[in-house]
Amino acid sequence: MDKQIQSQCSQRFTARKFVERRVLASYFMEVNFMKENTDRIIRTGYLVMGAGVAGLRAAVELAENADVLVVTKEGLSESNTHYAQGGIAVAMERDDVPAHLEDTLAAGDGLVNAEAAELLVTEGPLRVTELIEWGARFDRERNGELMRTREGAHSHPRILHANGDATGAEISRSLVAAAMTHPRIKFAEWTTLARLLVGNERIVGAELYDRENYLYRVHARAVLIAAGGAGQVYSDTTNPAVATGDGIALAAEVGAELADMEFYQFHPTALSLPGVPRFLMSEALRGEGAYLRNDRGERFMVAQHPLAELAPRDVVARAIAREGIGEGGVTRPVYLDLRHLTDVDLHKRFPGISAFLAQHEIDIAKDLIPVRPAAHYLMGGIRTDLDGRTNVRGLYAAGEAACTGVHGANRLASNSLLEGLVFGARAAKAMLEDCAGVEVGSEHAAIVQPICLTPADEEKLEELIAGLGKTMWLNAGLLREESRLREGLIAVEEYARELEKFVEAGKGNRRLSEAHAMGGVARAILLSSLARTESRGAHYRNDFPHRDDVKFLKHSNLSSDKVEFLN
Numbered sequence: 001m002d003k004q005i006q007s008q009c010s011q012r013f014t015a016r017k018f019v020e021r022r023v024l025a026s027y028f029m030e031v032n033f034m035k036e037n038t039d040r041i042i043r044t045g046y047l048v049m050g051a052g053v054a055g056l057r058a059a060v061e062l063a064e065n066a067d068v069l070v071v072t073k074e075g076l077s078e079s080n081t082h083y084a085q086g087g088i089a090v091a092m093e094r095d096d097v098p099a100h101l102e103d104t105l106a107a108g109d110g111l112v113n114a115e116a117a118e119l120l121v122t123e124g125p126l127r128v129t130e131l132i133e134w135g136a137r138f139d140r141e142r143n144g145e146l147m148r149t150r151e152g153a154h155s156h157p158r159i160l161h162a163n164g165d166a167t168g169a170e171i172s173r174s175l176v177a178a179a180m181t182h183p184r185i186k187f188a189e190w191t192t193l194a195r196l197l198v199g200n201e202r203i204v205g206a207e208l209y210d211r212e213n214y215l216y217r218v219h220a221r222a223v224l225i226a227a228g229g230a231g232q233v234y235s236d237t238t239n240p241a242v243a244t245g246d247g248i249a250l251a252a253e254v255g256a257e258l259a260d261m262e263f264y265q266f267h268p269t270a271l272s273l274p275g276v277p278r279f280l281m282s283e284a285l286r287g288e289g290a291y292l293r294n295d296r297g298e299r300f301m302v303a304q305h306p307l308a309e310l311a312p313r314d315v316v317a318r319a320i321a322r323e324g325i326g327e328g329g330v331t332r333p334v335y336l337d338l339r340h341l342t343d344v345d346l347h348k349r350f351p352g353i354s355a356f357l358a359q360h361e362i363d364i365a366k367d368l369i370p371v372r373p374a375a376h377y378l379m380g381g382i383r384t385d386l387d388g389r390t391n392v393r394g395l396y397a398a399g400e401a402a403c404t405g406v407h408g409a410n411r412l413a414s415n416s417l418l419e420g421l422v423f424g425a426r427a428a429k430a431m432l433e434d435c436a437g438v439e440v441g442s443e444h445a446a447i448v449q450p451i452c453l454t455p456a457d458e459e460k461l462e463e464l465i466a467g468l469g470k471t472m473w474l475n476a477g478l479l480r481e482e483s484r485l486r487e488g489l490i491a492v493e494e495y496a497r498e499l500e501k502f503v504e505a506g507k508g509n510r511r512l513s514e515a516h517a518m519g520g521v522a523r524a525i526l527l528s529s530l531a532r533t534e535s536r537g538a539h540y541r542n543d544f545p546h547r548d549d550v551k552f553l554k555h556s557n558l559s560s561d562k563v564e565f566l567n
């Protein structure tokens with residue numbers, strides 16, 4: 001029976017091609033061996049949830065002083081970080097620092113936490129220099145200088161990129177390489193953190209599922225949530241399948257406060273082809289001079305904003321959404337047009353995008369590219385101070401899952417990779433400082449058999465998740481209003497009731513855990529969006545179309561289903 005269940009479970013995970021062949025599965029090979037004869041208990045200094053830029057940068061810092069276990073739901077290269085294309089914004093020349101700060105503040109529409117932004121732009125160059133020393137290869141000019149490009153809402157060219165449009169993959173590669181040199185860092189790939197453990201009024205560890213659905217308990221001095229965003233909550237997203245908001249939902253379950261959950265950035269230009277994933281058409285294309293055209297061939301952004309195609313993301317995304325809504329709600333296509341950029345070798349400058357388009361018979365230099373907005377980046381998340389501390393002892397957060405307020409209501413393009421480096425390192429330092437004297441627990445857990453869902457369960461679960469995505473797109477997407485948000489809440493409550501049936505039947509696995517997380521995050525977005533009765537940054541209310549600084553120059557704070565606004 002055990003074997004049968006195991007093989008069913010294993011079949012759920014189709015083998016993936018890893019970019020890094022040196023897969024660090026040793027820890028779990030050891031633990032899988034352990035499961036034959038022990039109680040599946042792991043003890044480590046610090047537990048890091050996530051192997052994107054924030055988690056890996058933190059792990060390297062933590063490993064200077066302690067043992068670290070990094071868990072990641074799939075292979076090390078499967079994260080939002082890996083898919084980042086355009087680049088990393090950084091003021092490598094000292095006199096650009098104030099301008100980077102100003103651009104960050106301006107993009108955030110009044111809500112940026114200025115202290116956090118100051119740390120981002122001043123510590124950013126140090127973190128990037130260090131990354132280059134660790135082996136990150138950013139693109140360079142012929143004279144060896146770092147190549148810098150400009151993106152939307154940046155006043156200067158300050159975006160470093162790697163291999164044209166594969167910046168995230170290079171950052172991920174170099175951080176993995178740096179982490180691998182630390183014998184104190186262990187990785188558990190294909191491992192899902194499914195519950196945080198509380199003891200003595202602090203977080204003492206977590207429960208994990210391995211890829212065969214066996215449950216483990218990890219005891220640690222503290223846990224860092226660096227589990228990224230939640231784009232999968234929406235039917236249209238640029239985010240990979242792992243971005244289901246698990247870290248945010250699990251933190252909220254143990255009492256962590258969430259901030260600014262109404263601010264979801266919709267990237268204006270994801271590829272829009274039927275049956276094809278919403279592959280990102282990077283901002284850098286518009287930075288290079290690409291136009292946006294409607295189905296009548298007009299450059300509609302010129303009339304919308306003085307910066308035209310380089311206007312802030314939220315402005316461009318809403319303009320595309322409005323442009324695309326034809327009579328009777330029929331969606332009309334909107335296109336990116338690079339045909340006039342004859343001075344640039346577009347295939348060389350954007351090799352990844354060009355190759356992806358070619359697979360779909362689109363020539364980046366010769367054809368119009370159909371695009372539409374898609375959920376891209378969560379400005380909100382687990383509320384933290386400037387050192388990753390949450391309001392729950394022993395629980396820290398960094399990167400996209402966290403909210404320091406550094407992006408305010410709208411993130412400046414290419415600031416999030418930098419955020420991961422800066423605040424990942426800061427959170428790790430705080431963990432070491434705060435928790436050095438904390439004893440790692442050692443209690444024993446009962447052995448639990450792996451429990452898998454039947455194919456019928458799985459089908460039902462996927463249907464529910466797809467329904468949630470559509471609900472969120474329709475009711476909490478680019479253009480919001482009270483009636484729609486309330487409808488969304490009712491649908492999410494029904495969704496939660498359906499999920500409860502699986503739990504009542506004693507079922508559990510990675511997908512069910514993700515489904516719960518997505519429900520929790522969806523609810524947080526809806527509640528926070530309802531409470532903010534104004535329009536600001538990425539949050540647009542048809543029924544409150546103006547910014548209201550008197551009431552809302554504040555961050556939303558969600559705790560136990562209640563939203564308050566705090567300075």
Ligand SMILES: Cc1cc2nc3c(=O)[nH]c(=O)nc-3n(C[C@H](O)[C@H](O)[C@H](O)COP(=O)(O)OP(=O)(O)OC[C@H]3O[C@@H](n4cnc5c(N)ncnc54)[C@H](O)[C@@H]3O)c2cc1C
Pocket residue numbers: 049050051052053054055071072073074078079080081082083084085086087088089167168191192193194226227228229238239240242243244246247280376377398399400401413414415416417418420
């Ligand atoms: C297509 C795309 C392009 C982008 N382009 C840019 C860009 O050019 N510049 C820029 O600055 N930003 C860009 N971004 C945003 C940026 O990539 C992310 O915000 C950033 O990389 C987030 O890093 P992170 O470390 O917080 O999380 P991620 O990189 O998303 O990593 C999250 C990690 O958590 C793990 N995880 C999640 N849940 C669990 C669980 N339950 N158990 C165990 N592990 C879990 C995942 O497996 C993953 O390893 C882009 C994003 C996308 C999707």
